[in-house]
Amino acid sequence: MLKQERQQKIVDIINEEHKVIASDLSKRLSVSEDTIRRDLKELDNLGFIKRVHSGALRKGPPVEDFSTRQEMYNETKTSLATKALDFIKDDMVILIDGGTTNLQLVQELPLTLRGTIITNSPPIAMALSNHNEVEVIMVGGTLFKQSMVNLGIDTTETLNTMRADLYIMGIYKIDPQIGISVPSSSEASVKRKMASISTEIIGMVTADKLDTVSNHIVCPADNLTYLITEEINPTIKGLYENQKISVID
Amino acid sequence: MLKQERQQKIVDIINEEHKVIASDLSKRLSVSEDTIRRDLKELDNLGFIKRVHSGALRKGPPVEDFSTRQEMYNETKTSLATKALDFIKDDMVILIDGGTTNLQLVQELPLTLRGTIITNSPPIAMALSNHNEVEVIMVGGTLFKQSMVNLGIDTTETLNTMRADLYIMGIYKIDPQIGISVPSSSEASVKRKMASISTEIIGMVTADKLDTVSNHIVCPADNLTYLITEEINPTIKGLYENQKISVID
């Protein structure tokens, strides 16, 4: 068995069973305890596990009580988020609204990032609790539970007094002709306001959201400065590029 | 069993049961009393528990960040929350700020509750995502990560336009003479504003917060309509009752 393969198994076992005993692993994987110890040491150095005497422990919290977390460990969303990271620099004022893709992005932000993040989404705010160099400004309003964002007249009024370098718009539906649309009018109006106070706008879109339409129009698609998508389909790409949007895939 | 694992269990047991007897632990964990004593000593040195003769007690940790405190699901907070539930009826406008005890309370609210909840705490808002009959209004501001609440001028100004039937105040420190205090001035001013727009105020207090003081005074203790505590100590109870606070234990 390959070393890398074996170490992957060890990580899997620890994630599954929350703890592991070195001598036990030795039998289960049919290698000497010395090898196991070396593996555990390496994995600890890499930060995957926590080494303790006679074995190792899982690193994260013992129980994940956020049922939504699994859903967000989506490979596509991760790769979209990674591309979006290129647009985020220190000392920017960044506006982020809701959506699981945006949440994914925030979770990938380096802990050393410095700047200001304005959001109307409680989950986004909470995800930033460990970013000590980021000032988080929450925009209040009435919580719209379906997408976990604050909306309403208070929200737009508060936004009136702000500005941002970059708005990372959560996108539910987008279509080259119709534009960006959402299921509720108050959400549309808050997004419009956010767009109006930001210098640049980027949107991350998974392929399933391309060429679909919802009830309330936010803005034309070409209001986006950058469209980050996984789609390689040249037809679709061309449609958006005709509107002078930079399409990144 | 791993040593770390055993010590984690001891901490869990103490958080759950409030106290623990060394000889009892020895049987429950199948190790000698000597080993238990050594564990308790270590855990005491690390600050997780308070060592006493013949066992150990739960420690009211003075300061630590929110993510650590959030792990402390313990019996006291649950029972305090249960008592507080009596004050919550349908169709009320309830103001709730931050704190783990408040979060615990919100998690125990019946899903059928109907009404309006105003909060400046993202975790509180998120905990209400499944309460379909509750309108959640988030008050924005600058996120104070240590206690996960929104604070600042915007926060107090927004609150100026609101009112509530009941304010459930998260209490950090309370003393009969000095009053209720918190570590930051902006937190104090937001709490004062919240108190001023609410008809009644209740506070849940675990024993470790009684008779302690922090830097910034919020208000006198007798501003509270009800004080809900686990403390049975008649002296302390009398002190607060002299100030015409209803003390519930």
Add this chain to the structure above:
DNA sequence: CATGATTTTGCATGTTTCTGCCTCCTTTTG
């Protein structure tokens, strides 16, 4: 293919940690 370098692994070694037992001391309780 050949051959030398690198990586991986198991074994032998001396060291450290963990644990239970023992003895002596301290605290609690009646």
Add this chain to the structure above:
DNA sequence: CAAAAGGAGGCAGAAACATGCAAAATCATG
């Protein structure tokens, strides 16, 4: 005060660990 319970510190065996070394496997390069 005295007995009982709990605790501190030392000791020793067992288990776990780090380290060096050599054999085997793998890789790199011509």
